[in-house]
Amino acid sequence: MKGIIFSEPMFNAVIDGRKTQTRRIMTPQPKSDLIAKYHCNPRYKAGEIVYLKEPYLPIMRTIYKYDGGDYDPKLKWKNKLFMMERYARYFIEITAVRCERLQDISDDDCLKEGIEELNAGEIIPNYQDYIQYSNGDEYNYDTPQKAYAALINKIYGKGTWESNPYVWVYDFKLTIKN
Secondary structure, three states, rough: OEEOOOOOHHHHHHOOEEEEEEEEOOOOOOOOOOHHHHHHOOOOOOOOOOEEEEEEEEEOOOEHHOOOOOOOOEEEEOOOHHHOOOHHOOEEEEEEEEEEEEOOOOHHHHHEEOEEEEHHHHHHOOHHHHEEEEOOOOOOOOOHHHHHHHHHHOOOOOOOOHOEEEEEEEEEEEOOOO
């Protein structure tokens, strides 16, 4: 079984049910739309069960850093990159896969990616300009795409959004292991 890695805020968004989609940059980058859609293989396939990797410590019982416990700062967490399936506690089922350019993401898909709408309209009713968005780490974006662009640049490096690479779009649902 394959594993998948998310940043801590996005991991928590998956567990909370706010994140049901992820984009992963294709490597190598295809030279055209035709090649991207028909001649590349996604890492994950529709119907596949994938486990979520997270920092952990297998001592008497396995503890997980993302639980947010009051842990000793000297603890040496196991790197989530190398987490084996046997330590996993959360699983997702890939429900759909498609290819697109990064900047083709819709506002609705930004929300499926874990971007949160912070409705300040509660302060000033029906005043649309005061709706803000958060990408899990930062707040005060005025559109879902701006929040997502900042998130993707943080994950993959500055300039990623602007370079508009081809990505695999994976829709998924949180599931239990069979």
